[in-house]
Amino acid sequence: MRRTASRAPGLDRWLAWLLQYGTWVAASTVAAGLALALLGSWARNGSPATAVVATRIMTTGIAFFILLPVMRLILMLGVFLHQRDYRFSAIAALVLMIVIAGSMIGAM
Numbered sequence: 001m002r003r004t005a006s007r008a009p010g011l012d013r014w015l016a017w018l019l020q021y022g023t024w025v026a027a028s029t030v031a032a033g034l035a036l037a038l039l040g041s042w043a044r045n046g047s048p049a050t051a052v053v054a055t056r057i058m059t060t061g062i063a064f065f066i067l068l069p070v071m072r073l074i075l076m077l078g079v080f081l082h083q084r085d086y087r088f089s090a091i092a093a094l095v096l097m098i099v100i101a102g103s104m105i106g107a108m
Contacts, residue, residue, distance in 0.1 A: 033059075
């Protein structure tokens with residue numbers, strides 16, 4: 001019996017791991033930036049540099065959230081290529097190219 005994408009061993013486990021820990025990293029980064037911003041505003045001599053650093057940290061966390069679906073596509077593409085399932089590899093690569101093209105068009 002041929003394996004299908006839904007029955008790929010380990011794919012579900014890898015995707016769950018990526019999304020779970022990726023979400024934790026992104027949320028923790030946003031929370032660290034927010035905490036730094038709050039602590040900087042409560043400080044007696046809160047400098048504008050602290051606010052800039054806090055904003056950059058929060059922006060990085062938001063970027064992690066945005067990149068999670070792209071990382072999922074890259075992981076799926078890698079797993080499908082490793083399993084030599086070229087049909088699903090082509091689909092994952094096509095979706096990844098569409099996402100990248102849409103991001104490039106949106107950045108213009």
